[in-house]
Amino acid sequence: MPPPILRPLLRCVPTIAPVPNRSAMSISGSQAGIFLNGMLSSAVHEPMKGPLYSSFLHAQGRILYDVFLYTRTEANGKRGYVLEYDARPSEAKLLFPMLKRYVLRAKVKIRDVTDEYDVWAAWGNxxxxxxxxxxxxxxxxxxxxxxxWDPEVWPWGQQDESILDRRATGMGRRFLVKKGERPQEAADHDIRTSDDYTLHRILHGVPEGREDMPAMQAFPMDSNLDFMGGVDFRKGCYVGQELTVRTYYTGVIRKRILPVIIHKPGQVLEETVTPNPTAPNFPVDLDIRPVLNRAPDDPRPAPRPRGYGKLLSSRQGVGLALLRLEHVDAVQKGDLRLEFDVAKGESKDTWGVSHWWPDWWPQRSEADKKEARG
Known part of the structure; x- marks a missing residue:
């Protein structure tokens, strides 16, 4: 749930919308589960338990694709999977030929089924x-x-071609529909656009796809895959495991994707910022710079902020941003503010950025810190 000033942007009635920029791939065969378990950052169980959310990683631990894995029953009664992913051009290798190369002698059949399915999301029910x-x-x-998760209940549901979207509380459900057909939910849900779906996930602090997780650049924990249930740190080997597990045990998380409101410079989120539904969709990957927020005569030592953040998806004056946690901490103390520039002809416009913490995010207590230290 976003701050109260942004709640007018939420749709709290039963709503469905198409999910943009997604492709689908069928993965079947007697060894499909074993094959996927060796590739994905989440555990794929045999026998099949149900759908799940996961990712493919590069050998150096960076994200190639964030994916949803659905179950499917073939016409012959055999079970298989449908993999949903963002296939837009990126620095990552194309997923279909990459997986074909890894099949080797495994009893696995891979087929592009993008022309068979549309992807929809439902929320507010x-x-x-x-x-x-x-x-x-x-x-x-x-x-x-x-x-x-409750060990007695599979968290992502067990219905074929459907998944409970547990990445964040309030995200709803996601499902596949035969290409060109209307979902059954159209009878009693409002039908909205893919931009409405993007706004929905931004307001819940959920990154997705190429714009929010640039291939070969984004790390799983920086992109909140751990929070969203997309990484299993105790499963067997998979591509990218070594660095991911090492970060879990010995690293320090220095960046996270946070939802932000985009406003005029100098405004304060809690006091003067209001939603701006007519705001433009800003370019992706703009640098967010830290700016000292101190009076000239302030005697305290000034922080020396390092690096920049990145603006990711944005709609109607809200967005997602990859931010350094030291910048976030300094903003909360009042020592810094965050801004970015957008070219406007030969000049530029400057915008301010204020983050908020989604209410579904984990809150780390002192007891949690002691337990983690062992």
Whole structure:
């Protein structure tokens, strides 16, 4: 849930919308689960338990693709998977040929089914409260936090071609629909646009796809994959595991993606900022710079902020941003403010950025810190 000043942007009635920029791939065969378990950052169980959220990582631990893995029953009654991902051009290798190369002699069949499915999201349904409950967390000393799921219930649901979107509380459900058909939910849900879906996930602090997790650049924990249940730190080997697990046990998380409101410079989130539905969709990957927020005669030692943040997806004056946590801490103390520039002809416009903490995020208590230190 965003701050009260942003809640007018929320849609709290049953709503469905198409999810933009997604492709689909069928992965079937008697060894499909074993094959995927060796590739994905989440555990794929045999026998099949249900759908899940996960990612493919580079050998150096950077994200190639964030993905949803759905279950599917073939016409012959055999079970398989549908992998949903962002196939827009990037620095990552194309997923289809990459997976084909890894198949080798495994009994796995891979087929592009993008022309068979559309991807939709549904949220705002009161019935989701039955499973969309507050979660508990397991912390590591590095700052990694994992959701602790009920061991008796598969968290992502068990329906074919559908997944409970547990990345954040309030995200709703995600499902596949035959290409060109209307979802069944269209009968009793408001139908909105893909931009409405993007705004929905921004307001819940959920990054997704190329704009928010640039391939070969983004790290899993910087992108909150640990918070969103997309990494299993105790499973067997998979591509990118070594650096990911090392970060969990011995590293320190220095960046996170946070939701932000974009406003005129100098405004303060709690006092003067209001939603701006007519704000432009800003370019992705703009540098967010830290600016000292001190009076000239302030006698305290001034912080020396390092580096920049990055603006990611944005809609209607809110967005997601990859921010250094030392900058976030200094902003909260009043020592810094965050700004970015947008070219405007031969001049430029300057905008301010104020973050907020989604209410579903883990809150680290002193007891958690002691337990993580062992």
């Amino acid at each position: 009161p019935n989701h409260a039955q499973w969309d409950t507050p979660r508990k967390w397991k912390w590591a000393a590095s700052g990694v936090a994992e959701p602790v």
